Amino acid sequence: MICSDNSETSNNSNLHVLAISGGVGGAKLALGLSHILAPEQLTIVANTGDDFDYLGLSISPDLDTVMYTLANLSNKQQGWGLADETWSCMEALTKLNTESWFQLGDKDMATHIYRTSRLKEGATLTQVTEELCTSMGIEHRIIPMTDDKVSTIVQTRDGELAFQNYFVKEQCKPSVTGFYFQGIEQAKPQKKLLELIQSDQLSSIIICPSNPFVSVDPLLQLKDIKQLIKQQSAPMVAISPIVGGSAIKGPAAKMFTELGLDCNCVGVAKFYGSLLDGFIIDTIDAKYKTAIEEMGIPCLVTQTVMQSLEDRIQLGKDALNFACSL
Amino acid sequence: MICSDNSETSNNSNLHVLAISGGVGGAKLALGLSHILAPEQLTIVANTGDDFDYLGLSISPDLDTVMYTLANLSNKQQGWGLADETWSCMEALTKLNTESWFQLGDKDMATHIYRTSRLKEGATLTQVTEELCTSMGIEHRIIPMTDDKVSTIVQTRDGELAFQNYFVKEQCKPSVTGFYFQGIEQAKPQKKLLELIQSDQLSSIIICPSNPFVSVDPLLQLKDIKQLIKQQSAPMVAISPIVGGSAIKGPAAKMFTELGLDCNCVGVAKFYGSLLDGFIIDTIDAKYKTAIEEMGIPCLVTQTVMQSLEDRIQLGKDALNFACSL
Numbered sequence: 001m002i003c004s005d006n007s008e009t010s011n012n013s014n015l016h017v018l019a020i021s022g023g024v025g026g027a028k029l030a031l032g033l034s035h036i037l038a039p040e041q042l043t044i045v046a047n048t049g050d051d052f053d054y055l056g057l058s059i060s061p062d063l064d065t066v067m068y069t070l071a072n073l074s075n076k077q078q079g080w081g082l083a084d085e086t087w088s089c090m091e092a093l094t095k096l097n098t099e100s101w102f103q104l105g106d107k108d109m110a111t112h113i114y115r116t117s118r119l120k121e122g123a124t125l126t127q128v129t130e131e132l133c134t135s136m137g138i139e140h141r142i143i144p145m146t147d148d149k150v151s152t153i154v155q156t157r158d159g160e161l162a163f164q165n166y167f168v169k170e171q172c173k174p175s176v177t178g179f180y181f182q183g184i185e186q187a188k189p190q191k192k193l194l195e196l197i198q199s200d201q202l203s204s205i206i207i208c209p210s211n212p213f214v215s216v217d218p219l220l221q222l223k224d225i226k227q228l229i230k231q232q233s234a235p236m237v238a239i240s241p242i243v244g245g246s247a248i249k250g251p252a253a254k255m256f257t258e259l260g261l262d263c264n265c266v267g268v269a270k271f272y273g274s275l276l277d278g279f280i281i282d283t284i285d286a287k288y289k290t291a292i293e294e295m296g297i298p299c300l301v302t303q304t305v306m307q308s309l310e311d312r313i314q315l316g317k318d319a320l321n322f323a324c325s326l
Numbered sequence: 327m328i329c330s331d332n333s334e335t336s337n338n339s340n341l342h343v344l345a346i347s348g349g350v351g352g353a354k355l356a357l358g359l360s361h362i363l364a365p366e367q368l369t370i371v372a373n374t375g376d377d378f379d380y381l382g383l384s385i386s387p388d389l390d391t392v393m394y395t396l397a398n399l400s401n402k403q404q405g406w407g408l409a410d411e412t413w414s415c416m417e418a419l420t421k422l423n424t425e426s427w428f429q430l431g432d433k434d435m436a437t438h439i440y441r442t443s444r445l446k447e448g449a450t451l452t453q454v455t456e457e458l459c460t461s462m463g464i465e466h467r468i469i470p471m472t473d474d475k476v477s478t479i480v481q482t483r484d485g486e487l488a489f490q491n492y493f494v495k496e497q498c499k500p501s502v503t504g505f506y507f508q509g510i511e512q513a514k515p516q517k518k519l520l521e522l523i524q525s526d527q528l529s530s531i532i533i534c535p536s537n538p539f540v541s542v543d544p545l546l547q548l549k550d551i552k553q554l555i556k557q558q559s560a561p562m563v564a565i566s567p568i569v570g571g572s573a574i575k576g577p578a579a580k581m582f583t584e585l586g587l588d589c590n591c592v593g594v595a596k597f598y599g600s601l602l603d604g605f606i607i608d609t610i611d612a613k614y615k616t617a618i619e620e621m622g623i624p625c626l627v628t629q630t631v632m633q634s635l636e637d638r639i640q641l642g643k644d645a646l647n648f649a650c651s652l
Binding site: 055056057085086088089090091092093095096097098105106107108109110111113114116117120121131132135136 | 381382383411412414415416417418419421422423424431432433434435436437439440442443446447457458461462
């Protein structure tokens, strides 16, 4: 199913959905979409602006969260990492007086060792991700936004911080004044991403409920991407990660406030602006529907908070049907 | 104690012992020596010809065995690795279809991650080893034989094999025809090793009961080392790793046989030849004492099989006293 049952395109298996995801929130919807769409109908592109080197290992937090979620291996309580994890290696590393502010479980460590080793051998991040997905039994395609190095820098009143330093080490405490993406000018969008975004087989682009500033914007800032999205006739639909003035997870709401922006779904819609062909907000935010429509953006009000797998699938269906209606 | 209680040098704390060690057998005696000698009186130099890259990690098996043994962290049943180890990371790596013939425990993995990361940052193996020793609370100095890359290649009837491929992957099955040490011509002996071996403060060199071909010979083949040992007035004493025609651990006996050499302590003495100022054999091999002395090498017969810590300390004392008597 690409569109609703009544859609003219519903039986066209050549049609394809591109989902743009950050970490936890995005991965939830990506999982829902993977239960609706066949592997050949869905590509999930993950943010790599959060990627960093730690203890000599190449860590790709968003790619891993999406992979672990789709492989049904993620730690659902914790929100990151793997279920049934053990911590012996990290404990031993701590005794060796290494930096230990970013916790890596023993099983998770295997992913990073594998990735680091393959990248050292000359494989691209796309290849490594494909290999990891195959090993984990994931059938849907997950790609990084780029094979090149892009590093999100958070500008704060306490100075500039690499994203993970801000997010994990400083626990998002410093007040944010802006962002930039180191390496973004040189980074080439991932080949399949570029191909899809220009394809007439694309039926919709779904921006998952991820942090607009640090999970989605790095991809949008890649060379030519905004231009190509505007030229693409398939609709782009975003789901607000801000619900009732708060973020379900992470610092998005705090960032909106600190940047002096509307800390609600209207602020999110304004952030994406004219790129949006449709916007999905939670029932709790129904009062903002008119304001968004007055911006010229069709707006769907539905349940966007995903507790269960059924919620994830339902939001996926709602998003696809809404996109088809545009 | 550097020499026996009656020795003229016994109270001279400037005097120093150099112990040459491979893995398990050597580490046992090194531990014994560390219970007799103060940190400033003992340097243990470990073979690095077995070092290899695996899963992108820099592994130094002999250095690690010596460190883990002196830190009282080693797995005494298994003979390698750490006690109370867990295996989550390796299990996860196996699921990712990596090579998994060399088993690394979760806590052991921390050592390799740390080493790899520090080497990548530009630290020398000597520095990394010193840092690891400090973290593990080891007071005696453990040094690699060189900071440069030397790789032991085992020549077999089935072709050439990198040492760990022969030792672990092929479980020492191929029949050995010879050895060579890749990189040995370019490798500089570790600075402290060079310094000690030329020092007039050196009271003895103890070759621990390690494999002569693959654990001791790489060090002896380093540029100038044999020459400097011959010039050094302090005696060099070796303990036979072959007892009753067998090796306590590892393929030494099999190698002697396959190379057409005497598979007994006489074969070991012949291997070291004129470098030896004294040789220690086990009581079970007492019958070979005369043959060894006929080669012009003073020979001590004592218990060399080390089951308990007391055995390790006793052999250490025997070796030091024997060296002092020469």
